[in-house]
Structures are given as C-alpha cells and as structure tokens.
Amino acid sequence: MDPVSPMGGAVKPPPRLPRRRRAGRAEARAGLLFALPWMVGLAVFTIIPLVLTFYISQTKFQITGAPRYIGLQNYAAIWGDAAVWRSAGNTMMFAVISVPIKLALALVLALMLNRVTALSGFYRTVFYLPFLMPAVAGSLVFILLLNPSAGPVNLMLQGMGLNPPDWLRDPAAALWTLILLSLWPLGVETLVFLGGLQNIPKDVSEAADLDSPRPWHKLVWVTIPLLTPMILFNLIIGIIYSFQVFTQALVIGGTTGRPAEATLMYMVVLYRTAFRYFNMGQAAAMAVVLFVVVLVMTLLIFRTARSWVYYEGDSR
Amino acid sequence: MGLLRGGQPLTKRRTAPRKLGQSLIYHAVMLAIAAVFLLPFYWMAISAFKTTDEIFARPVTWFPDPIHWANVPDLLTRTDFPFLRQFFNSVFYAGSVAAAVVFSCSLAAYSFGCLRWRGRNLVFGLTVCALLMPAIVTFLPVYLGWTKLGLNGTYWPLIAPYLLGDAFYIFMLRQFFMGVPRELMDAARLDGASEFRIWWQIVLPQVRVALVIVGLFAVVYTWNEFFGPLIYLQDREKFPLSLGLFTFQAARAREWSAVMTGALITALPMVILFLLTQRLFRQGLASSSLK
Numbered sequence: 001m002d003p004v005s006p007m008g009g010a011v012k013p014p015p016r017l018p019r020r021r022r023a024g025r026a027e028a029r030a031g032l033l034f035a036l037p038w039m040v041g042l043a044v045f046t047i048i049p050l051v052l053t054f055y056i057s058q059t060k061f062q063i064t065g066a067p068r069y070i071g072l073q074n075y076a077a078i079w080g081d082a083a084v085w086r087s088a089g090n091t092m093m094f095a096v097i098s099v100p101i102k103l104a105l106a107l108v109l110a111l112m113l114n115r116v117t118a119l120s121g122f123y124r125t126v127f128y129l130p131f132l133m134p135a136v137a138g139s140l141v142f143i144l145l146l147n148p149s150a151g152p153v154n155l156m157l158q159g160m161g162l163n164p165p166d167w168l169r170d171p172a173a174a175l176w177t178l179i180l181l182s183l184w185p186l187g188v189e190t191l192v193f194l195g196g197l198q199n200i201p202k203d204v205s206e207a208a209d210l211d212s213p214r215p216w217h218k219l220v221w222v223t224i225p226l227l228t229p230m231i232l233f234n235l236i237i238g239i240i241y242s243f244q245v246f247t248q249a250l251v252i253g254g255t256t257g258r259p260a261e262a263t264l265m266y267m268v269v270l271y272r273t274a275f276r277y278f279n280m281g282q283a284a285a286m287a288v289v290l291f292v293v294v295l296v297m298t299l300l301i302f303r304t305a306r307s308w309v310y311y312e313g314d315s316r
Numbered sequence: 317m318g319l320l321r322g323g324q325p326l327t328k329r330r331t332a333p334r335k336l337g338q339s340l341i342y343h344a345v346m347l348a349i350a351a352v353f354l355l356p357f358y359w360m361a362i363s364a365f366k367t368t369d370e371i372f373a374r375p376v377t378w379f380p381d382p383i384h385w386a387n388v389p390d391l392l393t394r395t396d397f398p399f400l401r402q403f404f405n406s407v408f409y410a411g412s413v414a415a416a417v418v419f420s421c422s423l424a425a426y427s428f429g430c431l432r433w434r435g436r437n438l439v440f441g442l443t444v445c446a447l448l449m450p451a452i453v454t455f456l457p458v459y460l461g462w463t464k465l466g467l468n469g470t471y472w473p474l475i476a477p478y479l480l481g482d483a484f485y486i487f488m489l490r491q492f493f494m495g496v497p498r499e500l501m502d503a504a505r506l507d508g509a510s511e512f513r514i515w516w517q518i519v520l521p522q523v524r525v526a527l528v529i530v531g532l533f534a535v536v537y538t539w540n541e542f543f544g545p546l547i548y549l550q551d552r553e554k555f556p557l558s559l560g561l562f563t564f565q566a567a568r569a570r571e572w573s574a575v576m577t578g579a580l581i582t583a584l585p586m587v588i589l590f591l592l593t594q595r596l597f598r599q600g601l602a603s604s605s606l607k
Contacts, residue, residue, distance in 0.1 A: 024432070030511030031433030038424035039439060041480025045458060046446045052457035063460070090414045112346060119343065126350040126593060132586040134540040136558045137579035140565060141360045144572065150372040152359060184356065186492070191601050235446075244450050251562060267452065274456060275547060284456050292451040298448065 053291075057284035063133035067281065074285035083269050084286065087257070090175060091266040095242040098179045103234055106186045107227070110193035111219075124194075128187035142181050143168060168252070172260035181248050189234045194232040197223070228309040232301070239297055243290065246271065266290065360583070363576035371572050387577045396568070398553055399578060402560035406539055406582075409471060409556050414534040416478035418527050421485040421486065426515050428486065429493025430501060440490075447483040451543075459547060473548045474541075478534075485530050488600060494527035529600035531595055536586055557582045 014202065057074055059067035078084045087237040101105035113123055130138070145151050146167035157164040165173035208218040224231075249257070255272045257264025270290070363371050365380040365387055392399055427433075428440050462473040496519050504514045520527070545559040555563065561582055565575045590597060 024476075026505075026511065027431050028433040031427045031431035031436060032426035034431065035433075035436075035439060035480075037420055038481035038486065041420075041477065042439070042442060042446060042483075045477050046449070046454050046483075047442075049454035049457040050449075053453055056456060059541065063463075112342075112349075117343070119341075119346070123346055123350060124598075125591070126353050128594065128597070129587065129590065130353060132536060132590045133583050134542075134558050134561075134579075134586070136540075136542060136562045137360070137583045138356065140561070140575055140579050141356045141363075144363060144371065144576070145356060145359055147372070149374060150376055152355065152376060152378075154530045155376050157397070184353070188601060191598060195601075240448060241448070244452070246579070251458070251565075254566075263422075270452060279458070280456060287450070287452045287456060290450050294448075294450055301474070 006277045031181070053284045053287055056280055057288045059281045061280040061284075063278045063280055070281070074282045075289075077282055078289065083261070083264065084266075086261050087264045087266045087269040090257070090262070090264055091243060091245065092127075093175060094178060094182075094245060095239055098182045099235065099238040099242055101179070102183050102186050102238060103231065104187060105183065106189035106234070107193050107231075109186070111196055113310035114197045124156055124187075124191070127190055133185065133186045135247040136251055137147065138184065139181060139248045142177065142184075143252065146177055146180075148241055169259050171260040171262040174253070174259055176246055177252060178245070178263055178265075181252075182242065182245070189238070190232055192230050195226060196227045200226050225310045229311065232309050236298055236301055239301070240294055243294055243297075245284050317537060351492065357583075357587075360576055360580055364580040365577075366573060367569060368573040371576070384573075386582075387573055388570055390573050391577045391581070394574070397560065397574070397578070399557075399560070399581070401553055402555050402557050403581070406508045406556040406558070406584045409474065409541075409545075410538040412471070412475045413478050413538040414531040417482055417485050417534040418531045420479055420481040421489050421530060422520065422523075422527060423515075424481045424486045425489035425493045429490040429517060430496060430498075431511075441442060443483045443486055446488055455547075462548070469554075470548075473553070474544050486531070487532065489523070489526055489530055492523045496522045525596065525599070529596045532589070532596060533600055535589065539586055571595060594600060 016206050032250065056067060058069060058071055060070045060073075061067035109127060113120065113127075133141075145153050148154050148164075150165040154164040154167075165176075167173050168175045180247070195233075205218075206225075208222040212218065244267055249263050249268050250271070251263040252258075253263030253265075253268070255268060255276065257268065267290075270283055270286045273279050273286060343521070362378070362380050365383045365385065366377075367384060370377065370380065391397070424443075428436060428443075430554075458473070459468075462468055467473055500518055500522070501514055504518050509518070539556075540558060541556070541564070542558050545556050546562075549555055549559065552560065552563070557578075561578050564578065568574070
C-alpha cells in the first residue's frame, strides 16, 4: 500500500481541538464499557467453548471421569461410522434439494406479491404465518397431512390421478417429507425478496419497460440481477440452517431416522452420540467437522458471489 | 383452480375487460396458493376437535361432526401431560429471554451502532461470525460447564446467557441504533450528560419500536425453542410446551386427537401475537436482512 495514502492522515486527529479529543476519549471508554457484557458473553459462550470443542474432540471423554487425550482417533471413528456417512448424505441431499426449491418458490411468490391489490395484506400475512408455527407442532401436523389413507395431501393427489407414495413409511419418499416441511415456512425468504423488489428504483424499472415490451426480458436482465444480493443472503442462511436441521427430523424420524435411516440427519446422530451414548469426544469431533463444512461452504459461496452478485455502484 | 374469485371488488367492473380477466386470474392463483399454505393450520384446527378415530376415518372428513369441544378441557386435565403447567413454563421462559435480550442487547448495540472506539469493528466482526457459526460447535463445553455447576435440570442454562447478549439480536438492534442522528448525542455531550444518561434518556427513547420488535422476535424464537430444553430439562413438570408436546406424542403415539389439541394451543398464542403486531415483524425482518 502507498505509505502516504489518505488513510494514514485520517487516523490522527488535528491537535487543535483538545476538547473534542477529550470527548472522543470519553466516548471510547463508554463504548468499551457498554460492549463489555457482550464481550464477556462472547468469550465465555463462544470463543472459549469453540477452543474447548476442538480439544474435547481429541479426547476420550464419557462425561464422567477426566478426558484422556487420544489424538485423532475420534475423527477416525466417525470416518468409519456408517450412520455418520448415511446422515451426512441425507443432510446434503436435504440441503441441496430444499434450499434451491425454496429460494425459487420464494422468488416467484415475491414477484407475484409485488403489486398493490385489495388483498395484498392478506396474502402476505398468510405466507408469513407458517414461520410462527413451532417446529414440533408443524412436524406433527405434517405427519397427519401426509398420512397415506386419512391425510388430505394424498387424497388430493389421487384425485388428480397421481399415485402418491406413502411419505412416512417408504424410505425412498421419507426425505421428501422433511423437504416439504421445510418449504412450508418460506415467508421470511419471500419478504426478503419483496424488500429487494420494492427497493428497485422506479426509473430503472420504467426504463426497462421502455427498452423491451416483453416482461421476461426485464425479469432476467434487470430484476433478478438487482436481487442477487438478496439471493446470496437467503442462500447462505438457507444452507447454514439446513445443515443443522434437527427438530423436524427428530419428530418425524426419531433418533434412528425412521424409516430405514431415510430421515437420519447429521445433527440427530450428533445428538444421540452426545446425549444417548455420552460419547462427548466423538460428538465434539462431529461438531468440528460440521463447523469446517459450513465454513468451507460459506466461503465458497462468497467466493463465487463475486461473479454473480451485483452491487450497486460497483463496476466489476 | 379458476373457481375461487372471492375478494374481487365490484367497482373493478368498470375497468377494461382484459384487465379484469387478468386480475381475476391473478387472485384465483394467489388464493389457491394461500389455501395450500393455510391447509396445515386448517388440518391442525379440525383435527383438534375430532376424536382420534375420526382423524383416521375413511372417507376423509373436512369438518369435524360433531365438534368435540371437550377435547380442550380433557387435555388440560390430563394427569400424564401437565399441559397448563408447561404452558406457563413457556410463558416464563419466553418472557425472561425477551426481557434479558432487550436489556443486554441494547447495551451492546448502542456501543456498536453509536459509539466510536478502537477495536469496535473487530468485536462486531466476531459477533457476525458467532451469528453464522453452527450452535452445536460451542454447545458441548457449555453443557459440561453447566452440569459441573449443578444447574443442569434448571432454566439457568436456557436463560442466563441472554443476560450478556445474543449475536442475532445485537445485529438486528444495531441497524436501528445506527439510524439515531449523531447530533442528538453530541448535543447532549456538550451539555455535560453522562454516557449512561445519553443511552438511557436520549437514545433508547429513539429506538423504542426497535426494542419492542426485538422483544417480539425473542418471544417467538424462545416459544419455539426445542434443542436447549431437550438437553437441559429432564422433569416433565419443568418442560416448555414444545418439548412437552414432543415427549407426549412420543409416549402416547395413538392419541392424535390430544396431540393436535395440544399443537393448536401451542401455536395459537404465536399466531395471535403475530396477527396483532405483524407490521413490527416485517420491520424487524427488513432490518435484519438488508445491510
């Protein structure tokens, strides 16, 4: 960097204003003081535990007794554990299928909602409502909804002439139960997109209308590029959350991922390793692996984001 | 699909027929989608007032006949499911977390949003990292710590951390604090007000609405919280509703009627809360997602 960049000059304030500087120092002290409780919280509940998790993952530790250092044996154990691989595969499938579908549906819904009608408020309320449903209650309702003989979903699908699966007992279909369940509360993503749509300046939108009479030209060349920051945001949050899916999987598949481990998720295996088998060392190793995978995924998405996310005022 | 045409105002008749047709199709499609989204709520509500036999009866009935109102008092008086007790546990849990969060996060968010100090960006950066990190990565050592303190089985591990703050709510609140004009604080400083007083008397009143929004989000998230209670609580009398409903269903898999009544009463307070305050919810969402 250039040593005489304007940055270097801005750090030191001109010495003529002692009063302002004293005020600045008081402000800095207050700033630290107000942030202090949170800094303690960050250290005690995030930073120190993070380091400890790395440590515990290299020990044999069954809650009772002291942890004993065993190097990378826990990692070797999860590498050779079929349930871990099965659950990791299920979780990856779940994330890879549910997140893109959810984003596409949310985008379509947001585009449809982006007009003023007498019922706009009603539609928005309806689409946001599933987010309020407690995950346990929502999962239980889906068990009934997808019941093959007495549930309305298969009744309607049969009415349309389709041959719907037994969602909860057929191992090939059971993962789709969780995917459907995850698609239901897409109101948050929809509202994020809607916020983005409403931030598109009127003149940009009108200019696009003049340039081409076909609406889909505007959608592909103007609207979606302007929405890419929101797509990035929803994508990252969606991936991070779906890697951690737990409650719905536990309610629907129990700790064994019924049927035939088809709904067994990574977090469920981690949960039973830690709190059923009390194998803290191996559970910690699983947590570290999850941490690394989520970190790498997030960095990868950010890395590729440079080429597809449009930031205003950026001439890349 | 094209049969639903409710809500079409009569005055629209005067617009050109093509526009009217478009509008009708639009509303028909939207109402159909809305019906799909409402179906789980509807199914939960009608199942709550059926008997278990009726829930699984064929042909499928779209309305309970007769309506079994007695399901509600039956559920509340069960001895194997202390529903009311768990309901109030949830109220206590959600209320405590919301109060703790509003207090602690308004301190940190004020510091990040309004005050300039060295290291602020670093600490805030760590806060954002903490926000994106999977919770389980820090969970196990914290769990072992609470167990060592003998507080496993109480609400302490579930509430106390929030007294120091929470990354998500700090992030959310900071957006609002950044909107407070700096001149306001500078003027108060010139008048010799202490930093604490500026926070309490000048800045907090400016972000009153934001504090309510954060409190609402905390109530909803805590009401639905499952993992923490599942790990820390073992006594049925201490469970919040989400966990109570789960263990009840796991133990009494045949009693779907009671399960659905319970699910309905679990969901209802949040739905009502949302319907009363949805403008605030949307505002909160906008601020937490847009930089």
